Amino acid sequence: MISKKAKYALKALKVLAERYAKGPVLISEIAMQERIPKKFLEAILLDLRNNGVLQSQKGKGGGYMLRIPPEEVSFSKVLRIIDGPIAPALCVSMFFYGKCDDCKEEETCSLRSVLAKWRDANLAVLDNTTLADVLKAESESRMNMDSSSVS
């Protein structure tokens, strides 16, 4: 399960992706629209900014915006920033590698190869899923709504 924080982040990013290249969006606006506690959201957006995903502008007319196009913001990037390792265990993590404190010898750990396979499957999806895919899903779901409401 991803954390609430990560879900908040993805939702906020969805909003920002929708308004990509259309000027800054207010934190308070995103918070309201997506029902995210404002102060909490502030911390999240700041984190995303400090990691190169977002750009911010202070003062009147300011706000947040994507620094890179939606199709370059992968889920793996976002989740690593907000939730940390994606791998099921540190010993098979690519970005947060560390020795599992409860393992004796890593080289011969039979769990490890299995966990690595799991990690690979995860990354195959998360590396190749971006905000652009969320936008696409959004527009498709709206299409379905339209057609189903024709009746």
Added chain:
Amino acid sequence: MISKKAKYALKALKVLAERYAKGPVLISEIAMQERIPKKFLEAILLDLRNNGVLQSQKGKGGGYMLRIPPEEVSFSKVLRIIDGPIAPALCVSMFFYGKCDDCKEEETCSLRSVLAKWRDANLAVLDNTTLADVLKAESESRMNMDSSSVS
């Protein structure tokens, strides 16, 4: 990341798989061999027993053993018992489905379809990975050790 508890569970199960159909194994033996706090392990094994994975025997000569063959103990089964939902969010969970408390309308949630894709990729691996695979990995790693120590 899986919890420490889940990792303990998998390690304990590996030991029990190695000794499948060879009589009961003591909790204390597993705890020692895998460096797991004994009292903690007790709770874990009990949980696995109450969910049909293990079988136990009290009194002298007692202990724990697999109730079903290693190739039938999938990672998904174990992780669901110990860590709960495998899906990245409740709204796309198959066994623990629930409405995400931070979502407005689930039907049109654009994150949802993406999260579902992720879940599917996870399950494809976890449903098809069992203790038998761990045993296989174990024996393969031992083979590599042998050949590399020939020099």
Added chain:
DNA sequence: ATTTAATCTACAAATTTTATAGACTTGCTA
């Protein structure tokens, strides 16, 4: 100057994870 909006620091409540202690039950065996 004043207002607007992001930023920073500190904290605190709530929840989950990781344990530990000790009494209890069951089954074996001498």
Added chain:
DNA sequence: TAGCAAGTCTATAAAATTTGTAGATTAAAT
């Protein structure tokens, strides 16, 4: 049937993480 060996149950608590809040500060625009 006494006594030991092993799992079982209940309760609790320490530690860590997650989630959220408060208030002062900085930067930009007008």
